[in-house]
Amino acid sequence: MASSPLIPPFVEVLVDQRVFKPLCYENSGFSLNVGSRVLVPLRNKSVKGTVVGCLNAASFQKVAKIDSVLVEESMTEDLMDLAKWMSAYYLTPFQKVLTTLLPASLKKKIKKEEHYFVTRRAPIADLIEAASKILDPKNPQKRVLEYLLMQEKGVFLSKLLEETGVSKSPIESLVKKKWIDLKKLEVDRSLFTHEDFLLSPPKKLNEEQQQALNKILLSLEANKFHTELLFGVTGSGKTEVYLQAIQKARSLGLGVLYLVPEIALTTQTIDRLLSRFSEQIAVLHHRLSDGERFDAYRGILSGKISIVIGARSAIFAPVQNLGLIIVDEEQDGSFKQTEEMPCYNARDVAIVRAKYLKAVCVLGSATPCFETFYNAQNLKYGISYLTQRAKQNPLPEVKIVDMRHEDDKKKCRALFSDLLLNKIEDRLKKGEQTLLFLNRRGFFKCQICTTCNETLKCDQCDVCLTYHKGENILACHLCGFTQDPKDAFCKKCRSNETMRFQGPGTEQVERALKAVFKEARVLRMDRDTTRHKGSHDALYREFKSQKADILIGTQMIAKGLDFPLVTLVGILNADSMLHIPDFRSAENAFQLLSQVSGRAGRGDFPGEVVLQTRLPEYQVIQHASKEDYQNFFEEEILLRKQFDYPPFKKMCRIVLQAPESALLDRFGTFLTHLFEKNRELDVDILPYTLCGLTKAKGQYRGQILLKAQKFTSLKKMVLLIPKAEKIKILVDVDPLQTFF
Numbered sequence: 001m002a003s004s005p006l007i008p009p010f011v012e013v014l015v016d017q018r019v020f021k022p023l024c025y026e027n028s029g030f031s032l033n034v035g036s037r038v039l040v041p042l043r044n045k046s047v048k049g050t051v052v053g054c055l056n057a058a059s060f061q062k063v064a065k066i067d068s069v070l071v072e073e074s075m076t077e078d079l080m081d082l083a084k085w086m087s088a089y090y091l092t093p094f095q096k097v098l099t100t101l102l103p104a105s106l107k108k109k110i111k112k113e114e115h116y117f118v119t120r121r122a123p124i125a126d127l128i129e130a131a132s133k134i135l136d137p138k139n140p141q142k143r144v145l146e147y148l149l150m151q152e153k154g155v156f157l158s159k160l161l162e163e164t165g166v167s168k169s170p171i172e173s174l175v176k177k178k179w180i181d182l183k184k185l186e187v188d189r190s191l192f193t194h195e196d197f198l199l200s201p202p203k204k205l206n207e208e209q210q211q212a213l214n215k216i217l218l219s220l221e222a223n224k225f226h227t228e229l230l231f232g233v234t235g236s237g238k239t240e241v242y243l244q245a246i247q248k249a250r251s252l253g254l255g256v257l258y259l260v261p262e263i264a265l266t267t268q269t270i271d272r273l274l275s276r277f278s279e280q281i282a283v284l285h286h287r288l289s290d291g292e293r294f295d296a297y298r299g300i301l302s303g304k305i306s307i308v309i310g311a312r313s314a315i316f317a318p319v320q321n322l323g324l325i326i327v328d329e330e331q332d333g334s335f336k337q338t339e340e341m342p343c344y345n346a347r348d349v350a351i352v353r354a355k356y357l358k359a360v361c362v363l364g365s366a367t368p369c370f371e372t373f374y375n376a377q378n379l380k381y382g383i384s385y386l387t388q389r390a391k392q393n394p395l396p397e398v399k400i401v402d403m404r405h406e407d408d409k410k411k412c413r414a415l416f417s418d419l420l421l422n423k424i425e426d427r428l429k430k431g432e433q434t435l436l437f438l439n440r441r442g443f444f445k446c447q448i449c450t451t452c453n454e455t456l457k458c459d460q461c462d463v464c465l466t467y468h469k470g471e472n473i474l475a476c477h478l479c480g481f482t483q484d485p486k487d488a489f490c491k492k493c494r495s496n497e498t499m500r501f502q503g504p505g506t507e508q509v510e511r512a513l514k515a516v517f518k519e520a521r522v523l524r525m526d527r528d529t530t531r532h533k534g535s536h537d538a539l540y541r542e543f544k545s546q547k548a549d550i551l552i553g554t555q556m557i558a559k560g561l562d563f564p565l566v567t568l569v570g571i572l573n574a575d576s577m578l579h580i581p582d583f584r585s586a587e588n589a590f591q592l593l594s595q596v597s598g599r600a601g602r603g604d605f606p607g608e609v610v611l612q613t614r615l616p617e618y619q620v621i622q623h624a625s626k627e628d629y630q631n632f633f634e635e636e637i638l639l640r641k642q643f644d645y646p647p648f649k650k651m652c653r654i655v656l657q658a659p660e661s662a663l664l665d666r667f668g669t670f671l672t673h674l675f676e677k678n679r680e681l682d683v684d685i686l687p688y689t690l691c692g693l694t695k696a697k698g699q700y701r702g703q704i705l706l707k708a709q710k711f712t713s714l715k716k717m718v719l720l721i722p723k724a725e726k727i728k729i730l731v732d733v734d735p736l737q738t739f740f
Helices: 076-088 094-101 123-135 142-149 157-163 169-176 209-223 236-249 263-274 290-302 311-314 346-357 372-377 402-408 418-430 507-517 535-544 585-597 617-624 627-644 662-677 709-720
Strands: 011-017 023-026 037-042 043-053 068-071 114-120 180-186 226-232 255-259 282-283 307-310 322-326 360-365 383-385 397-402 435-438 444-447 466-469 473-475 499-504 522-525 550-551 566-571 608-613 652-658 683-696 699-710 728-733
Touching: 011 037, 011 094, 023 037, 043 094, 076 094, 076 346, 114 142, 114 157, 123 142, 142 157, 142 169, 157 169, 169 180, 209 226, 209 236, 209 322, 209 360, 209 383, 226 236, 226 372, 226 466, 236 255, 236 263, 236 322, 236 360, 255 311, 255 346, 263 282, 263 535, 282 290, 282 473, 307 311, 311 346, 322 346, 346 360, 372 473, 372 627, 397 402, 397 617, 397 652, 402 608, 418 435, 418 566, 418 585, 418 608, 499 507, 507 522, 507 550, 522 535, 566 585, 585 608, 585 617, 585 627, 608 617, 617 627, 652 662, 652 683, 652 709, 662 699, 683 709, 699 709
Parallel strands: 226 360, 226 383, 255 307, 255 322, 282 307, 322 360, 397 608, 435 550, 435 566, 522 550, 566 608
Antiparallel strands: 011 023, 011 043, 037 043, 037 068, 114 180, 444 466, 444 499, 466 473, 652 699, 652 728, 683 699
């Protein structure tokens, strides 16, 4: 729980600069608490910092005074404990962890949003009489009075002006006459309205759902830490179990955190929660403005908001009396931060936070992460199986199409199989919807020289430039560099006449479909069509309300979304994720293929999946087509054990970045020798090598992998790493991928 503000005589402040120990400052009467943000003097300038301790006496003789308070609101005590754990586990300085836990809106001064609010000042009878004395029906003062008489409490000035069509002048005149009052009110920018939702009762659970819910409720009622894996096939009703668990938690006065992996999922989740709960709900994701996030944070910290939905960083929401944490699609890679330290996984942080609070953590998935399922099998977590779809409808029938035969028939590399085109046409006739999945955006994946086979790449990044036909540009999806296709030439043979485009993307699929099915209404959901705030929401609602027949998308459409009229799913290139030299590539491919297949047949009509591949014999393809997780896991886990990969050993990835390749190679080789020289007994060292993505945003990239039975052994090795000029070092504990 967040403590009430105090006025301590002295405080310890951890500044945002590279000073790794808290500094003591005198407090000049400010209301402060652990977690408050302050400005303090340091080396003749004011710097920002976080209060990490309150003291009754100074820790040394002469101390400077705090300049000012940025934000009085503090973190909850459990979040401070969590920050200390994250610092120790993810091998990141404590102050860096603190800046991760605090939203950007608390790191600077945010103005409160205030709007003018108009209320009646005189008694109603007097206002009626005043209005009746104004004979002209078009008189602006008369219109304002009549409008206010119809309002129960009052109205915001902006709405009053819009509804009555008057200027501000008659409002000011009525204020002077003391008929009405005009006051400034603070507005909560984080509010979601319940106006469009009728509260719906809980659905009747089947036996498996009820058993799963009972296990969660037992731990909630006992105020006991517990982690439960809800392992259910796609469409098995996991969300309904979550909602009824939330209902129970709220009846016990407990706060709730509900994490979803993609911003695209929040629209659907919000709708479900607003239609079930009448109380205020906060939504946290990276597209919120600073003001919206600030208001949400204050509302959560004050206890006004007890249900929070959000993506990865929402795990740090200061929910009061937190008793239930739900991590939906727990296997999803977007829960892992990889770009900067701490490289935390929100799922694992959720489990630790629940442990500190004696709360319940529910992990939900149709394709659990191997580590999660392994822990459940070894009784570290509880596990509940949902083996049937909630509506008793069968899993979709999957037809695997060997695209090599389609290529032979069409005498070129085919985009659609005949089977898929026929089934799309059938759905259009029936008025049912189709979802097409291709995990590649743009029109063409790359431009290649037909003479020397050289691919056109970004100068700053080791990735090919993607062609976007709508904007007629070649673009790098890493650094944002763009180029006119007319200026492109092969950097090996210097020719621009031999350059040819290859590899279809979602933009090309959209155009091809519109050419084949001219009457079809087609939507596309990828990063290019969802750049702007609210664009996910608009596309989701448009398809949900059946204003489109076909939705084409990348992996953001693969998980969690529920469209009852989607009876056909087409997977256009199932092979693209199978060739990555990473120990998790088979697991990731299985998860994605199973998840996208599960979007079909979730309503009253049976579903079908057409899985197009040029590698139909691959075991991953075969298992995914049957949604056969158990056999896939048993085969794959043997390989993990054979090569000492997680979950059998802990792993740490040391990623090195430098502006020059020679500098990077020298430091990488030096670091490998340093590790070898000081090797712990149980540590395996995979020596320095270049990353699969050798260059990004002008920085060359290399890596060293460490594996060990004990985390403490890994920690000792990482602590050996010295600082190096011009070298950026990123320590990734429990990495999700070891190639890029």
